[in-house]
Amino acid sequence: xxxxxxxxxxxxxxxxxxxxxxxxxxSMPDADFRLSKEREKDLADLIMEDLEDAYEFYDDSITxxxxxxxxxxxxxxxxxxxxxxxxxxIDNSSEINAFATIDGHIYMFSGLLKFVDNPEQLAGILxxxxxxxxxxxxxxxxxxxxxxxxxxxxxxxxxAVMISEISKLLISSGFDRKQEREADEFAxxxxxKAQLNPARLAHFFTKLKAEEKTYPDDLEIxxxxxxxxxxxxxxxxxxxxDGFEEKKFELNWKELVEENL
Numbered sequence: 690x691x692x693x694x695x696x697x698x699x700x701x702x703x704x705x706x707x708x709x710x711x712x713x714x715x716s717m718p719d720a721d722f723r724l725s726k727e728r729e730k731d732l733a734d735l736i737m738e739d740l741e742d743a744y745e746f747y748d749d750s751i752t753x754x755x756x757x758x759x760x761x762x763x764x765x766x767x768x769x770x771x772x773x774x775x776x777x778x779i780d781n782s783s784e785i786n787a788f789a790t791i792d793g794h795i796y797m798f799s800g801l802l803k804f805v806d807n808p809e810q811l812a813g814i815l816x817x818x819x820x821x822x823x824x825x826x827x828x829x830x831x832x833x834x835x836x837x838x839x840x841x842x843x844x845x846x847x848x849a850v851m852i853s854e855i856s857k858l859l860i861s862s863g864f865d866r867k868q869e870r871e872a873d874e875f876a877x878x879x880x881x882k883a884q885l886n887p888a889r890l891a892h893f894f895t896k897l898k899a900e901e902k903t904y905p906d907d908l909e910i911x912x913x914x915x916x917x918x919x920x921x922x923x924x925x926x927x928x929x930x931d932g933f934e935e936k937k938f939e940l941n942w943k944e945l946v947e948e949n950l
Contacts, residue, residue, distance in 0.1 A: 724828050724840060726792075731844055732855070733792035737777075739849070739856045740796065745780040747799070751949050752778045755802060758938060759812045763819065766882035771823055776815070778802070782950070785897070789818040790859045791827045799950045805893060808938040812883065813876055813890035813924075820875030826868045827859065834858060873920060877927045884936035891924035 756776050772793030784798035795818045805811045843851045877887040898917040
């Protein structure tokens with residue numbers, strides 16, 4: 690009996706320790722378990738400083754010529770919106786990519802602008818990144834990967850190594866398939882509101898698929914996001930409202946890109 694009693698006491702002790710680390714007091718406000726707007730902005734600024742150390746950026750005059758006409762139409766069609774969006778252009782022709790960090794920051798590489806055939810394709814890509822912001826994917830990802838305590842520690846300590854790791858985490862394509870699919874759906878809806886055809890995204894994915902080595906289409910189940918084939922089909926099959934007509938951007942895209950990048 691003594692052995693069983695001691696065993697029971699040990700189980701209770703371990704149970705109390707587990708509760709101490711996992712129990713959330715009901716009286717504690719939900720805000721304490723979220724990244725506040727102020728903290729999100731401060732962390733976004735630190736991430737931007739880290740990226741500015743790692744990459745060369747184009748100045749605002751180039752961004753305004755190439756990006757602002759596109760983003761203005763998208764954001765004018767997004768009401769309400771969760772963030773005041775900031776768009777940044779990185780001087781790197783070898784990267785065909787765009788990514789979002791937090792607090793409304795969206796970055797794109799010059800290689801992406803050179804790769805797309807027209808501004809409508811770029812609008813679709815940026816609409817997808819806006820979708821990650823509006824859906825809360827970015828903060829959720831940081832909270833899931835690192836936790837609030839680590840993020841607060843980084844903010845208060847200004848740890849350059851950790852900030853760099855957070856930047857790398859956000860740049861990498863780490864969204865799950867559900868988040869990517871929802872961001873695509875968001876992009877389709879926003880594009881239609883902005884009088885742009887979601888098929889533009891299909892054209893981009895088709896070109897990308899033709900020029901890169903991708904995994905076989907039947908292996909999507911083991912991947913973290915929808916493959917190119919399914920994304921092409923999703924963009925092409927999106928139901929357009931009756932009477933929809935696309936309003937193209939009045940930009941000589943190829944000439945603008947060649948003159949400025």
